[in-house]
Amino acid sequence: MGLQALFFYLFAFVAIASAFMVIWAKNPVHSVLFLILVFFNAAGLFLLLGAEFLAMILLVVYVGAVAVLFLFVVMMLDIDFAELRAGVLEYAPIGALIGLILAAELIVVAGGSVISPEIAKTVAMPIPALTERTNTAALGDVLYTNYVYFFQIAGLVLLVAMIGAIVLTLKHRTNIKRQNISRQVARTPATAVEVVKVKPGQGVN
Secondary structure: OOHHHHHHHHHHHHHHHHHHHHHHOOOHHHHHHHHHHHHHHHHHHHHHOOOHHHHHHHHHHHHHHHHHHHHHHHHHOOOOHHHHHHHOHHHHHHHHHHHHHHHHHHHHHHOHHHHOHHHHHHOOOOOOOOOOOOHHHHHHHHHHHHOHHHHHHHHHHHHHHHHHHHHHHOOOOOOOOOOOHHHHHOOOHHHHOOOOOOOOOOOOO
């Protein structure tokens, strides 16, 4: 067994074990920490495959932004996880069905080269050699030329999802004074100033 194969099995084993711990950990903070460990090992697998750009993006974007954001949200918000888990069994059949569909898709995609080895020869845009084009440049050529419209649509979908999440989780508190810009602009001297007539010898109540 070569050194590269040894690191592959190491990264793969730790990634799979950490993924299971994300599900089984009772503490949400521990789940997020195990998720970060999964991302680090996945980045190691990308490095072994020669995709250093994907490894860097995985660490910078997912570990540096998404996972840390999840960690801060879990730690700062007062979330009742017992209440969230109360309706898990109701949606278990739907979740199992979706999981089976995704598993079938992964099997079809991953097993396509085994079932039909000639599929790899029919690739329309083969990956160029590293001596001709780097991974980052080749990925940019494909992403921003052939799939630029799909890339923009994916960005719009993520934007809509972010706005929807903010709207669904936004809660207005009634006991907090808020600024009303339109009401302030519409004020007139008659409504802004109140003249109180005080009788001689009396103070203002």
